[in-house]
Amino acid sequence: MNTSTPRMISPRTILIWSAVAIVAAIGWAMLALSRGEDVSAAWMVAAALGSYAIAYRFYSRFILTKVLRADKTRATPAERLNDGVDFHPTDRRVLLGHHFAAIAGAGPLVGPVLAAQMGYLPGTIWIIVGVILAGAVQDMVTLFFSTRRDGKSLGQMAREEIGPIGGAAALLSVFIIMIILLAVLALIVVNALAESPWGAFSIAMTVPIALGMGFYLRVLRPGRVTEVSLIGVVLLLLAIVSGNWVAESSWAGAFTLDHSTLVLWLVAYGFIASVLPVWMLLAPRDYLSTFMKIGTIGLLAVGVVFTLPTLKMDAVTDFAGRGDGPVFAGSLFPFVFITIACGALSGFHALISSGTTPKMIEKETQVRMIGYGSMLMESFVAVMAMVAASIIDPGLYFAMNAPPGVVGGTVQSASDAIAGLGYTISPDQLAAAAKAVEEHSLLSRTGGAPTLAVGVSEIFSDVIGGHSMKAFWYHFAIMFEALFILTALDAGTRVGRFMLQDMLGNLYKPFRDVGWKPGAWIASAIVVALWGYFLWVGVHDPLGGVNQLFPVFGIANQLLAAVALAVCTTLLIKSGRLKWAWVTAIPLVWDTVVTLTASWQKVFSDDPRVGFFSQRDRYQDAIDAGKVLPPAKNMDEMHTVVTNSTVDGVLSALLAVLVIIVIADATRTCVRAIRNPDATRLHEAPYVKSQIVAPDGLIATHEEKRELAAAAAAPTAESGRATQGDRSP
Amino acid sequence: MITHTARRAAHWGRLVRWYVRELTGENTYDRYVTHTRRQHPEAALPSRAEFERQRMDEREADPRGDFRCC
Numbered sequence: 001m002n003t004s005t006p007r008m009i010s011p012r013t014i015l016i017w018s019a020v021a022i023v024a025a026i027g028w029a030m031l032a033l034s035r036g037e038d039v040s041a042a043w044m045v046a047a048a049l050g051s052y053a054i055a056y057r058f059y060s061r062f063i064l065t066k067v068l069r070a071d072k073t074r075a076t077p078a079e080r081l082n083d084g085v086d087f088h089p090t091d092r093r094v095l096l097g098h099h100f101a102a103i104a105g106a107g108p109l110v111g112p113v114l115a116a117q118m119g120y121l122p123g124t125i126w127i128i129v130g131v132i133l134a135g136a137v138q139d140m141v142t143l144f145f146s147t148r149r150d151g152k153s154l155g156q157m158a159r160e161e162i163g164p165i166g167g168a169a170a171l172l173s174v175f176i177i178m179i180i181l182l183a184v185l186a187l188i189v190v191n192a193l194a195e196s197p198w199g200a201f202s203i204a205m206t207v208p209i210a211l212g213m214g215f216y217l218r219v220l221r222p223g224r225v226t227e228v229s230l231i232g233v234v235l236l237l238l239a240i241v242s243g244n245w246v247a248e249s250s251w252a253g254a255f256t257l258d259h260s261t262l263v264l265w266l267v268a269y270g271f272i273a274s275v276l277p278v279w280m281l282l283a284p285r286d287y288l289s290t291f292m293k294i295g296t297i298g299l300l301a302v303g304v305v306f307t308l309p310t311l312k313m314d315a316v317t318d319f320a321g322r323g324d325g326p327v328f329a330g331s332l333f334p335f336v337f338i339t340i341a342c343g344a345l346s347g348f349h350a351l352i353s354s355g356t357t358p359k360m361i362e363k364e365t366q367v368r369m370i371g372y373g374s375m376l377m378e379s380f381v382a383v384m385a386m387v388a389a390s391i392i393d394p395g396l397y398f399a400m401n402a403p404p405g406v407v408g409g410t411v412q413s414a415s416d417a418i419a420g421l422g423y424t425i426s427p428d429q430l431a432a433a434a435k436a437v438e439e440h441s442l443l444s445r446t447g448g449a450p451t452l453a454v455g456v457s458e459i460f461s462d463v464i465g466g467h468s469m470k471a472f473w474y475h476f477a478i479m480f481e482a483l484f485i486l487t488a489l490d491a492g493t494r495v496g497r498f499m500l501q502d503m504l505g506n507l508y509k510p511f512r513d514v515g516w517k518p519g520a521w522i523a524s525a526i527v528v529a530l531w532g533y534f535l536w537v538g539v540h541d542p543l544g545g546v547n548q549l550f551p552v553f554g555i556a557n558q559l560l561a562a563v564a565l566a567v568c569t570t571l572l573i574k575s576g577r578l579k580w581a582w583v584t585a586i587p588l589v590w591d592t593v594v595t596l597t598a599s600w601q602k603v604f605s606d607d608p609r610v611g612f613f614s615q616r617d618r619y620q621d622a623i624d625a626g627k628v629l630p631p632a633k634n635m636d637e638m639h640t641v642v643t644n645s646t647v648d649g650v651l652s653a654l655l656a657v658l659v660i661i662v663i664a665d666a667t668r669t670c671v672r673a674i675r676n677p678d679a680t681r682l683h684e685a686p687y688v689k690s691q692i693v694a695p696d697g698l699i700a701t702h703e704e705k706r707e708l709a710a711a712a713a714a715p716t717a718e719s720g721r722a723t724q725g726d727r728s729p
Numbered sequence: 730m731i732t733h734t735a736r737r738a739a740h741w742g743r744l745v746r747w748y749v750r751e752l753t754g755e756n757t758y759d760r761y762v763t764h765t766r767r768q769h770p771e772a773a774l775p776s777r778a779e780f781e782r783q784r785m786d787e788r789e790a791d792p793r794g795d796f797r798c799c
Contacts, residue, residue, distance in 0.1 A: 082764065083764070084757075084760050084761040084763070084764030084765065085757060085760075085761055085784070088760060088764075090751070091751060093748070094748060094751040094752055097748075097752050098752060101752075101797075102797050102798065103797075103798045104798070105797055105798050105799050106799055107798060107799035153793070181799055185799060217781070218781075218782075218785075222777050222778040222780075222781040222782075223755060223757070223758055223777055223780075223781045224755065225753040225754065225755040226749050226750065226753055226755055229753065277785070277789065278785050278788045278789045278792075278795070279782075279785045282788075282795060283785065283788070286795065286797075287753065289797075290753075342798065342799055346798065346799070348798040348799055349798055351793075351796065351798075352796070352797075352798055355793060355794060355796070356794050484797065487797065488797055488799065491792065491795040491796050491797060492796065494792035494795065495792050495793055495795075495796045497792075498791065498792050498793060514789075514790050514791070515790070557799075
């Protein structure tokens with residue numbers, strides 16, 4: 001890549017890239033200019049894939065060669081510290097799958113569904129432009145810098161490179177963000193499974209399936225992950241099918257659980273799962289959910305590209321300007337940009353990019369394919385979620401996503417409420433939609449997962465099974481999301497506990513010892529209690545838990561991105577790349593403006609639908625006057641609203657303050673580095689020459705193939721092997 | 730013609746098997762054994778069951794590697 005000979009651009013290359021640009025441009029034009037007519041999802045796919053191709057080919061390459069100046073002769077930690085287990089050079093194609101499976105989860109599927117209330121266009125633009133200029137850049141640059149630092153975590157890099165205050169604030173915000181993430185994920189599961197015996201049974205069955213797999217791997221056939229995963233997937237499909245039988249049998253009552261009961265089950269599950277040994281539940285669940293994830297996302301891509309369904313949602317709805325949407329309150333700016341985090345820009349990815357992946361990467365130059373490439377793939381998952389949300393009838397979409405306080409409890413009240421929002425759907429149509437997927441009701445199934453499942457069932461049943469398979473595909477999609485959300489609850493609780501043990505260790509030494517059982521149990525209980533509290537609150541909030549909590553989650557995730565981008569920008573400046581610092585500084589400024597505006601509005605807005613404290617005042621004044629304001633039904637609910645608004649408001653403010661501290665501390669470090677470059681201390685691992693020959697991108701270039709052949713012919717003395725790539729058969 | 734198709738199928742089958750084993754970490758033990766034999770020929774090697782248990786214990790002690798994004 002760094003060859004100094006100027007490359008002639010062949011006419012063929014120019015032709016191909018012009019064609020790609022034209023396809024993308026036509027896709028965008030069709031999306032943006034169509035008004036009041038049916039638009040095919042094909043245009044969304046064309047706009048997305050065309051834009052990704054151009055961004056990957058040109059922008060990510062520019063970042064790799066000019067900004068990061070990645071050096072393919074420099075050995076990565078995987079090569080230098082190779083222990084055959086944690087650190088080992090991994091084939092780039094394998095690592096791509098690995099990294100993608102680690103970053104993509106429920107997030108890119110849920111955010112776009114909620115953002116669809118403003119129409120498909122604003123969300124789609126943000127998903128595609130955001131990933132190209134911000135999200136993929138963050139993932140790639142974080143991965144690069146962590147690779148240069150032997151795979152150090154984001155928190156460690158913040159502490160070492162910014163300073164102790166910024167580092168501590170970053171750690172604390174990661175902890176709070178983790179709690180909110182877990183609460184929101186759990187809330188999505190509760191809303192999807194409540195009053196659904198089919199769903200609840202299938203998900204419950206995943207626990208014995210995982211335990212069985214764990215036993216198999218521990219005792220019968222240690223390490224045989226593939227075969228046990230295949231057995232698990234078959235059992236999982238059986239669990240989905242048999243959920244239907246259970247729902248129609250006398251057992252249905254036992255699995256028809258209301259919201260409160262489900263919360264208690266989930267909290268109990270979260271605690272028990274996180275204190276059980278990893279091999280029993282977490283590890284097998286993780287294999288299962290990875291298989292399901294890659295399989296379903298692949299299937300969805302095929303389904304969307306083959307059926308190319310028609311989008312029924314408006315390009316831009318009236319809620320975008322007015323900011324009074326029922327799904328979440330607030331206007332397009334800033335709220336679309338925090339509702340869609342994963343898929344466009346997700347701070348959590350920085351934790352993955354500075355975790356396992358940098359310990360496995362073969363070549364620095366592969367950060368482009370792994371970091372930037374994986375994130376483009378996740379962005380496409382988000383585009384598909386937007387498609388799934390936009391192909392269902394808008395009336396049904398709003399009936400499913402508005403809180404119970406808006407739609408009421410019957411199909412008649414829902415139909416009236418939807419008419420009030422400016423859309424039409426008859427009570428019969430609402431009942432028929434629920435019946436098609438064999439659910440009692442689809443009203444107020446907020447949280448995104450059920451809406452996505454309806455969209456997915458439309459797409460899949462178009463390809464396989466027709467109308468009669470709709471119910472199966474709906475529950476398949478619910479299972480697929482619930483499965484990795486439950487895995488995330490377990491793993492997230494453990495990570496939260498790990499961080500908490502570290503913090504508590506400052507007060508009482510034994511907490512540091514992760515093997516000290518009482519410490520682990522207490523820390524687990526605290527973490528579960530914290531997210532359990534927000535989950536309980538979310539489920540019982542008269543104003544709708546998703547409506548209230550999702551913006552806080554979005555703000556949290558985007559603030560974490562601000563931390564990551566601040567670390568990246570600091571490192572670019574400290575390593576003498578001031579000229580190119582705008583590559584991460586522009587997304588940082590944009591992200592900071594968006595999230596701090598959102599935080600500001602959530603804290604200070606006079607509109608009680610948006611601002612937590614004005615909401616609090618409104619309900620408190622009513623309580624003082626002895627009045628009950630809808631959607632609250634009694635004084636107890638009035639008090640619930642007041643408490644929740646206060647907690648959410650304080651939390652929003654606290655997160656914003658923490659991130660301002662990180663950014664201020666980073667700015668101080670940057671200014672010092674610019675004023676006095678000589679005194680700057682980087683914590684980079686020293687240069688060691690690499691012995692590995694491996695291609696940079698997915699497909700080896702001619703030049704790389706020659707290098708591979710040369711290396712294979714003359715094995716190096718050190719290891720007697722040439723490349724990772726030619727170890728594959 | 731048939732043998733050619735069969736050979737191609739076998740090649741792709743091996744490729745898929747290799748990819749899945751790499752992705753799931755199923756081959757970690759084999760890689761560890763190869764690595765240790767080459768670097769420290771004298772070192773005693775754990776059995777597969779022992780090795781897998783050890784890895785689980787490590788995951789237990791530091792759960793950050795198990796974290797998946799939302």
